[in-house]
Amino acid sequence: MTRRRVVLLLPGQGAQRVRMAAGLHGVQPEFTRWMDEMFTVFGADGDRLRDVWLDPGSAGAVDEAVVAQPLLFAVGHALGRAVRSAAGAPDVLLGHSVGELVAACLADVFAPAELATAMAGHVRRLDDTGRGGMLAVAATAEELSAELRTGAVVAADNGPRQTVLAGSDSVLAAVRGQLERRDITLRTLGSGHAFHSPAMVPAARRFGQDLGRLRPGPPRATIMSTRTARPVSAEEAVDPAFWADQISLPVRYWPALRSLLDSEGLDPGLVLLDASADRSLAVAARGHRAVLRGPSSVHPLLARSDRAGTAADAEAFAAAVAVLHSGT
Known part of the structure; x- marks a missing residue:
């Protein structure tokens, strides 16, 4: 074996x-x-x-x-x-x-x-350098096309419907609002920077x-x-x-x-x-x-x-x- x-x-x-x-x-x-x-x-x-x-x-x-x-x-x-x-x-x-x-x-x-x-x-x-943040989102990158048009980028593909977005604080604030209106689960990751962007x-x-x-x-x-x-x-x-x-x-x-x-x-x-x-x-x-x-x-x-x-x-x-x- x-x-x-x-x-x-x-x-x-x-x-x-x-x-x-x-x-x-x-x-x-x-x-x-x-x-x-x-x-x-x-x-x-x-x-x-x-x-x-x-x-x-x-x-x-x-x-x-x-x-x-x-x-x-x-x-x-x-x-x-x-x-x-x-x-x-x-x-x-x-x-x-x-x-x-x-x-x-x-x-x-x-x-x-x-x-x-x-x-x-x-x-x-x-x-x-790269000041901003990261959001873990329960969605695929394809489902986040609207959010990605705001200036946020995909920072990580962690699994099925496990996507991390990165961007400036202002961009992520707008993204958070959009996701909350769509009732999509999200979590802010402790970083202080837009890593992997x-x-x-x-x-x-x-x-x-x-x-x-x-x-x-x-x-x-x-x-x-x-x-x-x-x-x-x-x-x-x-x-x-x-x-x-x-x-x-x-x-x-x-x-x-x-x-x-x-x-x-x-x-x-x-x-x-x-x-x-x-x-x-x-x-x-x-x-x-x-x-x-x-x-x-x-x-x-x-x-x-x-x-x-x-x-x-x-x-x-x-x-x-x-x-x-x-x-x-």
Whole structure:
């Protein structure tokens, strides 16, 4: 019987939560080691990031890009290392937004400390570049044609009827009004910037210059790109612009995940590990026939949002690792 491949799903901006994965700190050795190392790498910002991460009252601060992105990077990377230490390296890495940078580190394209430093410097320099916001909308892009004519753009395709729009604050205010009149469910994502839109092109260029000073190498694991919805090639991996430009381009998360589920989900099946603190990365997969009626399965690595940062994090992680050891 062919073994099911393990896919690690890594979150990006919008999935950050207060005390996300903090229940593993001081409990899971590999997770703790890498989180502490990242806080050191972040230098003068490390202490503040640690304080915000551990503070149960940090709801406002954790949504700031200068906080959310380094923390999402650090937590995602530490979780990936913890999974590798506890049950072996995942076969496929699939990251959403900043999660794709985490995947690049876990696949040894970049040295973790070097990329973390470049990424943290990049978000500090965002300032007013691409100021705006993002809306998660329960509709397809085709159903949002009127809203897209206002200047909003599709920032992410997260699943069937799971579309994220990005734009300036004024544009999104108009879009919100239109959607509410149409009785379409929506949710504001904590971002402060119109990520994955043309407004971020100047920031992408600066980030590309930063990454050009690093030494990327070919991936040592399969990275399913949410920029192209296919595996990252060796040529793409060593191109700094490939990684930098994704912040100004739409995230094709669902096309990438659906491609895996369509090709391997029914035979032999996939084990999907959801590293998001809100368990959002596997929502679309749960409705796919490979999970509904096939041999594929979904396993959260962290507790539900309402129990984030508690002992429930360690319980969820242990349960997922047990599945990997059992092979079921």
